[in-house]
Amino acid sequence: MNRDNRNKYQTFIYWGVTALLVLSGIVLLVFLLIKFDRVLxxxxxxxxxxxxxxxxxxxxxLLAPVYNWVRQVxxxxxxxxxxSPERRRALGSFAATxxxxxxxxxxxxxxxxxxxxxLWDSIMGIVExxxxxxxxxxxxxxxxxxxxxxxxxxVMEYYxxxxxxxxxxxxxxxxxxxxxxxxxxxxGLFTFLNVIKNLLIGIIxxxxxxxxxxxxxxxxxxxxxxxxxxxxxxxxxxxxxxxHHVFGGFIIGKLLDSLxxxxxxxxxxxxxxxxxxxxxxxxxxVTNVIPFFGPFIGAIxxxxxxxxxxxxxxxxxxxxxxxxxxxxxxxxxxxILGDSTGLSSFWVxxxxxxxxxxxxxxxxxxGVPTFAVLYKLVTELVxxxxxxxxxxGDIEQYEDLDHIDENHKTFIKK
Numbered sequence: 080m081n082r083d084n085r086n087k088y089q090t091f092i093y094w095g096v097t098a099l100l101v102l103s104g105i106v107l108l109v110f111l112l113i114k115f116d117r118v119l120x121x122x123x124x125x126x127x128x129x130x131x132x133x134x135x136x137x138x139x140x141l142l143a144p145v146y147n148w149v150r151q152v153x154x155x156x157x158x159x160x161x162x163s164p165e166r167r168r169a170l171g172s173f174a175a176t177x178x179x180x181x182x183x184x185x186x187x188x189x190x191x192x193x194x195x196x197x198l199w200d201s202i203m204g205i206v207e208x209x210x211x212x213x214x215x216x217x218x219x220x221x222x223x224x225x226x227x228x229x230x231x232x233x234v235m236e237y238y239x240x241x242x243x244x245x246x247x248x249x250x251x252x253x254x255x256x257x258x259x260x261x262x263x264x265x266x267g268l269f270t271f272l273n274v275i276k277n278l279l280i281g282i283i284x285x286x287x288x289x290x291x292x293x294x295x296x297x298x299x300x301x302x303x304x305x306x307x308x309x310x311x312x313x314x315x316x317x318x319x320x321x322x323h324h325v326f327g328g329f330i331i332g333k334l335l336d337s338l339x340x341x342x343x344x345x346x347x348x349x350x351x352x353x354x355x356x357x358x359x360x361x362x363x364x365v366t367n368v369i370p371f372f373g374p375f376i377g378a379i380x381x382x383x384x385x386x387x388x389x390x391x392x393x394x395x396x397x398x399x400x401x402x403x404x405x406x407x408x409x410x411x412x413x414x415i416l417g418d419s420t421g422l423s424s425f426w427v428x429x430x431x432x433x434x435x436x437x438x439x440x441x442x443x444x445x446g447v448p449t450f451a452v453l454y455k456l457v458t459e460l461v462x463x464x465x466x467x468x469x470x471x472g473d474i475e476q477y478e479d480l481d482h483i484d485e486n487h488k489t490f491i492k493k
Contacts, residue, residue: 130277135284139292141331142179146289150175172290179289183282322452329448332415337367339415340407347403353396354388355381363400367407369443371431374404422451 111118126133150171161167288295304312341364348356359381366377378400386393422430427447434446462472469488481493 131280132284134277134281135288138183138281138285139288140327141334142183142285143289143292144327144331145182146175146179149178176286176289180282180286183285187278318452318456321455325448325451326445329451330444333368333370333444336407336412336415337364337373339411340364340367340403344403347399348396351392351395351399353385353392355384359384363403369431369440370447371428372443374400374407422447422454426450426454 150168153171153174154167157167157170161170300316303315306312307315341360344363345356345360348360353359362381363374363377366373369376378397382393382396382400385396430446430450431443434442434449436442438445465472470483471490476490479493481491483490
């Protein structure tokens with residue numbers, strides 16, 4: 080067989096394989112769309128099975144900076160006493176593992192031990208004080224609206240309707256269904272115990288991953304270079320480093336930012352003599368992890384709790400949250416996070432709504448860095464496509480553009 084015929088058959092084979100792969104992809108996509116419910120259920124089941132591994136991977140990723148820092152400090156401090164590099168590294172890894180596990184225990188169980196008793200006490204206090212709180216709220220509304228009888232009548236009418244609806248709900252729905260509620264509580268208890276089990280297994284997985292992360296990264300590089308050409312493999316590694324930079328910088332920075340906001344809330348709310356200070360501070364700190372919407376998500380239930388105690392303190396709390404959000408958004412947040420994502424405010428909002436709608440609470444947390452990575456990839460693809468057509472990749476060249484001259488590639492403005 081001569082060269083021309085061989086090249087012709089190779090071309091046919093190439094296009095045949097390409098058509099087969101495209102057709103297989105279309106069939107797979109149609110199958111996923113038709114059986115979406117079953118695929119989603121299978122995915123959720125698989126995620127439930129792998130939950131301890133996922134927990135451990137997240138813990139290891141978050142504690143990797145602490146682990147690396149402790150190991151370096153211990154290796155450097157022991158260099159005068161231990162001459163063997165292997166023994167110094169083993170000692171550093173052991174010390175770093177102990178510190179990482181202790182920090183994990185302090186953070187996780189510290190939050191649980193603080194929040195659950197406070198949450199229980201708060202709920203019992205609200206239940207006991209609810210009738211008195213409703214009466215006080217009614218008296219306060221009557222005093223505020225005393226000079227406007229018409230407005231007072233309208234507001235009190237809706238207030239009475241709301242109270243009546245609430246009492247009817249308690250009498251007709253909650254009390255008769257206590258058995259179902261107890262069953263749901265029992266189910267929730269089993270879910271809680273399952274989460275505790277996943278956390279405990281996750282910490283074991285975390286220890287393994289922290290001590291073998293360099294080997295895993297090396298093996299991943301070998302796999303990438305075995306699959307792709309060198310040029311593409313180098314690009315994959317470059318993009319992987321960018322993903323690590325964005326996710327690591329954003330998530331760890333956001334956790335630090337939320338910790339500072341939670342501590343500030345605890346101190347300032349104590350000074351303001353607000354009720355349920357510890358519970359509200361934890362709520363504000365945890366929800367602050369969510370960009371943009373976080374402070375308001377935490378403020379709504381917190382404001383309602385304070386409203387039942389004192390409407391005036393509730394007003395002060397709302398003003399406090401607005402000032403705290405401005406401080407965090409304009410001073411503290413940029414100081415800690417910098418420009419880690421490079422996204423404008425609109426794309427931040429878009430990514431939170433998109434990923435939050437798909438993945439829930441977790442999506443609202445990882446949505447911004449995930450979209451930042453996708454945004455960069457699309458930008459690079461657009462720049463590459465323009466470069467192949469010998470067109471400028473400078474965005475300013477396309478402002479007020481009418482068309483591009485086909486022959487000379489010149490930009491014709493409006």
